[in-house]
Amino acid sequence: MKLRKKEILQNVTFSVKQGSIAGLLGPNGAGKSTLLKICSGLAEPTSGSVRIFGEPAGVPTLGKMAFLPDRGKLPGWLTAGEWLGFASQLYPDWDEARAERLVDDLRIQLGSPIGTLSRGEEMRLQLASCLARTSPLIVLDEPFTGVDMISREQIASSVVAELADGERTFLIATHDIREMEQLFDTLIFLGGGRVQAVDDVDSLREYGKSVESRYRDVFS
Numbered sequence: 001m002k003l004r005k006k007e008i009l010q011n012v013t014f015s016v017k018q019g020s021i022a023g024l025l026g027p028n029g030a031g032k033s034t035l036l037k038i039c040s041g042l043a044e045p046t047s048g049s050v051r052i053f054g055e056p057a058g059v060p061t062l063g064k065m066a067f068l069p070d071r072g073k074l075p076g077w078l079t080a081g082e083w084l085g086f087a088s089q090l091y092p093d094w095d096e097a098r099a100e101r102l103v104d105d106l107r108i109q110l111g112s113p114i115g116t117l118s119r120g121e122e123m124r125l126q127l128a129s130c131l132a133r134t135s136p137l138i139v140l141d142e143p144f145t146g147v148d149m150i151s152r153e154q155i156a157s158s159v160v161a162e163l164a165d166g167e168r169t170f171l172i173a174t175h176d177i178r179e180m181e182q183l184f185d186t187l188i189f190l191g192g193g194r195v196q197a198v199d200d201v202d203s204l205r206e207y208g209k210s211v212e213s214r215y216r217d218v219f220s
């Protein structure tokens with residue numbers, strides 16, 4: 001992938017098993033957001049391709065994934081409740097019962113105008129908008145940005161609750177390894193626009209390694 005003549009991603013190859021949680025980990029500027037934009041069809045690679053459930057990523061696969069973008073913005077003039085009402089009409093795969101549960105779990109104040117929400121509160125609303133959909137693939141780019149410690153734990157447990165109910169696949173870029181360490185099945189380490197390693201977390205544990213120590217091995 002080239003942006004303004006700069007090579008951002010090179011020879012990136014990996015796959016994520018259906019029903020698993022994959023962590024996309026790497027330092028600032030590694031190319032994680034760029035890669036997730038390509039996976040979600042928001043950016044087109046200069047060469048190569050992405051397949052989602054066997055189909056080339058593009059308009060037909062958009063309905064199969066929910067994407068939480070890095071620095072995404074919701075309309076500030078709506079209240080959180082109005083936004084969720086709008087999103088419920090926008091997405092054909094919206095699950096209202098699940099949305100109501102997420103509003104409780106993530107402590108979303110439905111009457112608050114989005115423009116007045118803190119960064120962490122808006123992030124929780126964005127996350128609820130993603131997880132309320134029944135799409136089989138969920139792609140989250142930094143779901144913990146600006147989110148306090150207790151809310152991080154609630155987000156992590158919301159992800160677990162989602163997993164418990166089916167065959168959903170998660171691809172999550174994050175710097176917050178500790179909150180997610182217990183959830184990841186697979187780790188994709190991206191550094192300098194290249195895949196530095198792909199690891200199975202159970203195998204790492206068999207070797208007595210934590211995700212954090214493996215991260216240090218790969219990048220330090």
Ligand SMILES: Nc1ncnc2c1ncn2[C@@H]1O[C@H](COP(=O)(O)OP(=O)(O)OP(=O)(O)O)[C@@H](O)[C@H]1O
Nearest residue numbers: 003004006008026027028029030031032033034035
């Ligand atoms: N539109 C663009 N034009 C030129 N360069 C870009 C553009 N978007 C991103 N880049 C560059 O691509 C590289 C990777 O950026 P990206 O946002 O994908 O990294 P990241 O791994 O998500 O980083 P972070 O952890 O800091 O969010 C960076 O060096 C960035 O400056």
